[in-house]
Ligand SMILES: NC(=O)C1=CN([C@@H]2O[C@H](COP(=O)(O)OP(=O)(O)OC[C@H]3O[C@@H](n4cnc5c(N)ncnc54)[C@H](OP(=O)(O)O)[C@@H]3O)[C@@H](O)[C@H]2O)C=CC1
């Protein structure tokens with residue numbers, strides 16, 4: 080099994096903040112031994128320190144994977160410490176938004192297999208969505224290894240190429256934040272209609288997570304699930320007339336939000 084390579088040779092995690100921790104939490108829960116994981120992070124969280132991984136310790140000679148999970152702005156400072164792994168034996172798997180494969184090739188050498196991945200934080204509960212794409216040195220065996228690792232914490236899709244990565248980042252990488260904000264906004268609207276804050280938040284959170292689970296499990300399309308809630312002339316139809324307005328509704332708003340995120344990804348890549 081491909082994951083045996085990771086168990087035997089090790090995984091080095093560069094940066095273990097919110098996203099690195101979310102993925103590590105998922106992998107440890109799926110049975111990746113803590114002894115197979117080396118983490119480099121200047122300020123480890125209490126959670127990380129309690130996991131039993133090798134923390135800011137001497138690194139293995141040739142890990143199967145180096146997972147790059149620092150912020151793009153920290154890349155130039157952080158990556159050179161692991162440049163010795165460049166050249167072929169180790170697969171570099173980056174989850175950083177924006178930073179291009181060409182940048183990694185420049186810093187690690189063109190003989191280095193590099194895969195860019197865009198995961199999201201639901202990986203912490205095994206419900207992540209990750210898209211991957213590799214450079215010319217990334218063989219099908221490398222892609223299978225990355226896919227197997229990432230599939231342990233959710234769904235994985237392979238992209239046609241790196242040109243799709245900023246759009247993916249803007250939809251599924253950043254997307255959980257939009258959904259959490261939907262919970263906040265729905266709760267605030269409930270409060271404005273007279274509910275207490277805690278009750279409004281309980282209703283909003285359960286509604287968004289329940290609807291998400293239904294969308295996950297039900298065979299119907301999202302449109303059909305929406306129609307199932309909407310009685311003709313009823314309350315939902317009144318709300319959807321606002322939300323589905325062509326100029327001021329959610330589609331127009333999300334179009335602007337997703338474009339802003341994708342534009343920022345392109346900027347970070349420069
Ligand atoms: N958060 C998310 O939902 C997603 C994030 N990503 C990508 O993941 C990456 C990390 O994001 P996120 O987890 O949110 O950010 P965080 O800031 O939470 O995590 C980055 C971690 O890297 C550490 N770090 C800083 N400098 C170094 C260094 N020189 N060597 C090792 N570690 C270092 C930071 O420590 P300190 O805080 O002390 O500086 C921090 O713990 C980004 O590139 C982002 O684009 C991708 C998909 C989703």
Ligand SMILES: O=C(O)[C@@H]1CCC=N1
Pocket residue numbers: 176248252253
């Ligand atoms: O906000 C960011 O830049 C990162 C990338 C996707 C989610 N978080």
